[in-house]
């Protein structure tokens with residue numbers, strides 16, 4: 462089984478009535494979601510259906526557990542794909558007098574044994590979006606949950622707000638920062654698209670050039686985000702070293718545009734980021750402890766009932782008691798194992814980002830966040846790609862070559878030429894050519 466993602470939506474400290482209403486609303490969202498999936502009678506405890514969304518067969522079951530400290534409703538939905546995989550969504554809804562929480566997991570299993578990575582393109586499940594749309598301030602571990610919209614932070618005030626969030630040891634969710642370059646982000650609307658993709662998991666903020674500069678001043682270039690770059694900041698791990706304080710990943714405008722020869726760079730980047738955040742969430746979002754407690758309580762009270770009815774000290778009762786103790790120990794062990802995996806996975810993620818930084822600092826590699834173009838010497842060939850257009854010039858970014866061979870003369874490209882001059886600070890190139898094969902933004906080859 463491969464864990465794809467996990468979500469935890471909590472609403473705590475509610476009045477009894479508000480919690481009750483929220484529990485009803487959540488139940489209604491789940492019924493509607495099952496019905497959208499193709500389930501004809503979603504209120505039943507189990508059933509099979511023709512999945513409308515996965516284009517295959519599906520089945521679901523639900524169980525309800527009642528205990529003194531609260532109720533637990535568990536729903537499991539399996540969808541069988543034609544490619545031989547089972548996609549499983551589980552929802553665990555707990556309700557205590559003042560709290561409601563929903564824990565959602567997504568996983569995929571091959572129906573036949575096969576040693577090969579499962580190609581998946583994970584997305585936020587519709588039921589999570591519908592839950593996020595409810596009129597309630599969902600939190601996770603005390604943090605406000607992102608509902609799928611990006612925030613724009615401008616100037617010094619914006620930078621100050623962002624810095625407070627980035628440095629807070631209370632932060633439990635990643636922040637993705639999208640920086641502007643000469644007034645624009647790299648692809649139109651892609652900050653909103655990233656926020657939509659990462660709903661429930663990560664905050665997305667867009668910063669303007671001024672906020673970028675202040676961020677750099679405060680955090681240093683190695684931790685900052687500017688000139689069209691995108692940066693993922695994991696929450697601060699307490700007790701971590703100073704270097705690991707801002708662990709995460711950074712994608713420069715140059716790297717992002719270098720891999721965009723077909724106009725689909727934004728789509729590919731969305732997939733990359735989604736995979737990265739969701740796979741970490743799959744291991745690090747832990748189910749609320751109430752789930753286990755409610756189950757234990759219910760099992761214990763069932764046992765008490767049995768004891769009252771059966772003759773005292775019957776052999777069956779002794780065995781049942783033994784199983785209950787074993788079962789609770791196993792559940793506790795499993796919860797601990799999941800936490801251990803989460804710690805290991807965050808270490809792996811930190812190691813990976815440290816490695817990225819080391820590579821970035823190497824003499825032959827691009828720095829983690831480039832300052833802009835490299836100074837060309839006579840005879841050098843450089844490639845520049847258009848990020849966006851201004852009235853008087855094109856905003857260009859230096860990229861690695863596109864691999865195409867259809868270079869065309871560019872006698873009339875005045876705006877692009879002005880763009881190169883503005884970017885590099887010189888206009889004394891030997892020749893400049895345009896790629897006839899690249900789409901999604903002009904590509905220029907300049908021989909200096």
Ligand SMILES: [Zn+2]
Nearest residue numbers: 863865896899
């Ligand atoms: Zn090209």
